[in-house]
Amino acid sequence: AQRVTQPEKLLSVFKGAPVELKCNYSYSGSPELFWYVQYSRQRLQLLLRHISRESIKGFTADLNKGETSFHLKKPFAQEEDSAMYYCALSHNFNKFYFGSGTKLNVKP
């Protein structure tokens, strides 16, 4: 069963607009959630993890256990944010489950 769902394959916004990349998960315990990002011609890399409650490059993500969601948000999108974003869940040592990714396109 798919544990991580990213419903949007492509999300296009204009520069300066708010952006929200959706991620829903299915897991009954206490998972750890992550967002990974892949910029053009670069490797997949960690953006942020829920346990750190950090803001990276203006992005934040809140774990909502009631809605089983971990949406990625940024109030003002920048062109350099254009990339593929993957939501990931981990619950047991190094078992990671990735979503199918959302391509964010920030238009000038």
Add this chain to the structure above:
Amino acid sequence: DTAVSQTPKYLVTQMGNDKSIKCEQNLGHDTMYWYKQDSKKFLKIMFSYNNKELIINETVPNRFSPKSPDKAHLNLHINSLELGDSAVYFCASSYGQGSYNEQFFGPGTRLTVL
């Protein structure tokens, strides 16, 4: 000074052949992984090794055999290649076990089986 490297970057081969993909990391990490990214872009974990010991083996056909000669290398050997094996394979590494450890990914190997 590449952190996680994979070779080859592209691999095109015929059905039934046997092929290997190599992965090396120079980060001093203890744990390495293989992921398969299918046509729908899902990234699925295949294997995980910690200090040369297999710790995760997801439901992967026996045709796939990982080999870790030392903790800096995790190679993936595939026997009797099938059309459905066509995908992008990513290697990754992390400092240790535990999901809080950031994973560092290689550039991927695009395998095409004809």
